[in-house]
Amino acid sequence: MSPSELSVVSTRNQSTGRCLAAILDEIDYGIVSYDGHGIVQCNRAAQAQLADRDSPLVSEDGRIRARDASQDKGLQEALRDALVRGRRRLLTLTGRSRPLPVAFVPLANGKDEPDGPVAMLVTGRRDLCSSLAAYWFCAAHSLSPAESGVLTELLAGLQPRAIAERK
Numbered sequence: 001m002s003p004s005e006l007s008v009v010s011t012r013n014q015s016t017g018r019c020l021a022a023i024l025d026e027i028d029y030g031i032v033s034y035d036g037h038g039i040v041q042c043n044r045a046a047q048a049q050l051a052d053r054d055s056p057l058v059s060e061d062g063r064i065r066a067r068d069a070s071q072d073k074g075l076q077e078a079l080r081d082a083l084v085r086g087r088r089r090l091l092t093l094t095g096r097s098r099p100l101p102v103a104f105v106p107l108a109n110g111k112d113e114p115d116g117p118v119a120m121l122v123t124g125r126r127d128l129c130s131s132l133a134a135y136w137f138c139a140a141h142s143l144s145p146a147e148s149g150v151l152t153e154l155l156a157g158l159q160p161r162a163i164a165e166r167k
Helices: 003-025 044-051 069-085 131-140 145-155 160-166
Strands: 030-035 038-042 057-060 063-066 089-093 100-108 118-123
Touching (some): 030 044, 030 069, 038 044, 044 118, 069 100, 131 145
Antiparallel strands (some): 100 118
């Protein structure tokens, strides 16, 4: 390839990388790429999850930890399994708010990657459904204001009994 052709390929690769990062930022699930040294990249949902004081996950010195030390051992084992053994795992971490499922997915085994093994962590959505999606669901199904209110409270994580007692 000529230098000008290499320049076009390099520019296209940079553009593709920015495009993929923008696409990942639009996904409601937290996505983190992680290698043996720590966090490589996070989408916006993962950044928000890690910054949330009620989240069971936290980032310390570029590494992911469970906020509750009793859950951190399992999280670190799942990371090692994904990075070293190439195993997929699913953990459910508990915190102040609702439980948070976290999937650990091996992406590269290290033999083919110059930087070593890479894993992806995918966290569950912070909200079951956006308020706009809930609104449109209620409108599309002609739910009454009372029914819409109950659905909104269910989506916020309230238990049916608690909703009934409030009404």
